[in-house]
Amino acid sequence: MSNVKVAVRVRPINKRELDQNGKSIVDTNGDAISVTNIKVDSNAEYGDSRERIKTFTFDYCYDSTGEPHSPQYAPQQLVFQDLGTEVLQAAFEGYNACVLAYGQTSTGKTYTMTGIREDPGLIPRICEGLFSHVDDFEASDRTTFRVNISYLEIYNERVRDLLRPSLSQRNEKYTLKVREHPKEGPYVQDLSSHFVKDNEQIQTLLDKGNESRTTASTYMHDHSSRSHAIVTINFIQAKLDDDLPHEIVSKIHLVDLAGSERADPNWSLNYKGRLKEGSNINKSLVTLGNVIKTLAEKSILSWSTDSLGSTQSFASSGGGEGRASPFCSPKRMRLPYIPYRDSVLTWLLKDSLGGNSKTIMIATISPASICYNETISTLRYAQRAKNIVNKPKINEDASVTLIRELRSEIDRLKNMLSTSQMGESMLPIQDSGQALEQQLQLQEDRANKLTQTWMDKWMEAHEIIKESDLSIRGLNKASSMGVLIDSQMPHLIGMDSDILSTGVIIYHLKEGKTLVGKEDAKREQDIVLNGPGIQREHCLIKNVDGSVTLYPNRGSHCTVNGLDCKAPVLLKQGDSVILGKSQMFRFNNPAEAAVLRERRASQECLLDEPTSPSFMETDQHRTVTASRTHWDGVPYHEFSWSKNTTGAPI
Numbered sequence: 001m002s003n004v005k006v007a008v009r010v011r012p013i014n015k016r017e018l019d020q021n022g023k024s025i026v027d028t029n030g031d032a033i034s035v036t037n038i039k040v041d042s043n044a045e046y047g048d049s050r051e052r053i054k055t056f057t058f059d060y061c062y063d064s065t066g067e068p069h070s071p072q073y074a075p076q077q078l079v080f081q082d083l084g085t086e087v088l089q090a091a092f093e094g095y096n097a098c099v100l101a102y103g104q105t106s107t108g109k110t111y112t113m114t115g116i117r118e119d120p121g122l123i124p125r126i127c128e129g130l131f132s133h134v135d136d137f138e139a140s141d142r143t144t145f146r147v148n149i150s151y152l153e154i155y156n157e158r159v160r161d162l163l164r165p166s167l168s169q170r171n172e173k174y175t176l177k178v179r180e181h182p183k184e185g186p187y188v189q190d191l192s193s194h195f196v197k198d199n200e201q202i203q204t205l206l207d208k209g210n211e212s213r214t215t216a217s218t219y220m221h222d223h224s225s226r227s228h229a230i231v232t233i234n235f236i237q238a239k240l241d242d243d244l245p246h247e248i249v250s251k252i253h254l255v256d257l258a259g260s261e262r263a264d265p266n267w268s269l270n271y272k273g274r275l276k277e278g279s280n281i282n283k284s285l286v287t288l289g290n291v292i293k294t295l296a297e298k299s300i301l302s303w304s305t306d307s308l309g310s311t312q313s314f315a316s317s318g319g320g321e322g323r324a325s326p327f328c329s330p331k332r333m334r335l336p337y338i339p340y341r342d343s344v345l346t347w348l349l350k351d352s353l354g355g356n357s358k359t360i361m362i363a364t365i366s367p368a369s370i371c372y373n374e375t376i377s378t379l380r381y382a383q384r385a386k387n388i389v390n391k392p393k394i395n396e397d398a399s400v401t402l403i404r405e406l407r408s409e410i411d412r413l414k415n416m417l418s419t420s421q422m423g424e425s426m427l428p429i430q431d432s433g434q435a436l437e438q439q440l441q442l443q444e445d446r447a448n449k450l451t452q453t454w455m456d457k458w459m460e461a462h463e464i465i466k467e468s469d470l471s472i473r474g475l476n477k478a479s480s481m482g483v484l485i486d487s488q489m490p491h492l493i494g495m496d497s498d499i500l501s502t503g504v505i506i507y508h509l510k511e512g513k514t515l516v517g518k519e520d521a522k523r524e525q526d527i528v529l530n531g532p533g534i535q536r537e538h539c540l541i542k543n544v545d546g547s548v549t550l551y552p553n554r555g556s557h558c559t560v561n562g563l564d565c566k567a568p569v570l571l572k573q574g575d576s577v578i579l580g581k582s583q584m585f586r587f588n589n590p591a592e593a594a595v596l597r598e599r600r601a602s603q604e605c606l607l608d609e610p611t612s613p614s615f616m617e618t619d620q621h622r623t624v625t626a627s628r629t630h631w632d633g634v635p636y637h638e639f640s641w642s643k644n645t646t647g648a649p650i
């Protein structure tokens, strides 16, 4: 059990607040923070029912109201030292961790989480710390690590992938679906997950995600984040100790919430979109507030249920007077329903709030008197969050747990065997020496096989990932047969032309030009092919912003979906490409595939109606219909395949 830790950070007063005659009303003293209500007269003879000074205590208070670099200013480094290192420690121990920044708009959530280039915030510092520890460990220990990152935003209650560059750049209005896995809980379907090898790669992805985030100018803040942003880092550590595999997995959520705000009538009238945004932001923050409130109540209730339970048993054993009231008997007390599903945000953060995670909340506030009401409401929100009790546990890979259990069973059988051999026991027949030996052999075989499979899977994934921008995972949750190799870049998948080779080759089609030809071409070719019909300079493949076009060179033989290409052809997801006489490839465009999957899921028409069939070719085996249209309106060749006359699929 572990309570949510809560920190408060106060930012410097700003010009807008000073221009409105705002006074600084917040004081910190150690872990206590006091807010003065200047509307309550300190000398009021007959008093005022409202308190003039309200004091709250938290796990950490950061006073960043002074000049940066002055001793009075709590810097980013201090916040990282206290909170970031806790997150790292949890991750290395195999716990899930979460940091949530909450506060009124323009109070410093993004500054604290992301920071600025000269003075980075918690997210980049945690990533840097993660890789610097990984480097230390890899040098001194036999542990190997895998880090994956995804970055999403929830905008107007819809989910957007911030790391799918080509689609975000085109401003596609697409939404990802939130689904629930029976064991692993809520997740975002088709969210891209990127393997990162070092700090530089992760920082590049973070920058990319930050650039795509939805921001706008509001009356409170010129660069207000209008979405909730969640960076998720999956951190896996594995090692083999005395032939025993260890694999622990930690999920780190780093959340920069959109700011709560008052709607300014004049501003909102001019910006209708802002009003809808504002109401969606406030709605999900209200749900978050309800979840926090209910969880806090639940913790108090379960605490009192526990203490009532112990009082009762004490009373019934005749040891005291305490008797639980029939109105609050533990049996009657029903724990409240937690409204996680009322917003996408709370649904996705289900585990971080009241579940399997070590969670920290950072409440950010302004020191200005004009923000008094919002500041008090933020501090109350944060105060409640302190009462949430989570149940973090170390996340061990399921097959590793099984291997460990088998190994301890093997030790037990070995002990029994040696006892039976010494003839010291009166073992039943099924535990006789011979039966035990058989059982032992069986379990050892199982454990060895599982260990080998685990090692192969880990080494293979690790080696391939080292080489390229790929992610590899089991084909599906229910089966360990098969491995799915995923890449975020457009690519061609081919077979090695050597009939004795068993390899599958992935050719990434990088942004810009990829030359395809033979080794002895005048210019160096990016993809070198051999085999019948391949020309020295066979073709050129151009990737512009995720759109990939094949340009056949004069006289070279290229076909797409069975049609000869004499002119450039825009490739689409799933196209089958033959170069020369026998080199076959399948073209994959992950970004396009994701959009098509979404369309399929939302039961929209997968593709527009073909505008005009350009030709139809029929023979006794198949029918190929070709048309010109494209998923984003760009023309391309589209083919539909029917079955052959015998009904067997082609």
Ligand SMILES: Nc1ncnc2c1ncn2[C@@H]1O[C@H](COP(=O)(O)OP(=O)(O)OP(=O)(O)O)[C@@H](O)[C@H]1O
Binding pocket: 010, 011, 012, 064, 068, 103, 104, 105, 106, 107, 108, 109, 110, 111, 112, 221, 223, 224, 225, 226, 257, 258, 259, 260, 364
């Ligand atoms: N601790 C701090 N020290 C110095 N400047 C700060 C601090 N916190 C915030 N600021 C400044 O205050 C302004 C608002 O900060 P920020 O954008 O982080 O607010 P926010 O809470 O994320 O706002 P929103 O919810 O509207 O996105 C920025 O100009 C930022 O540089």
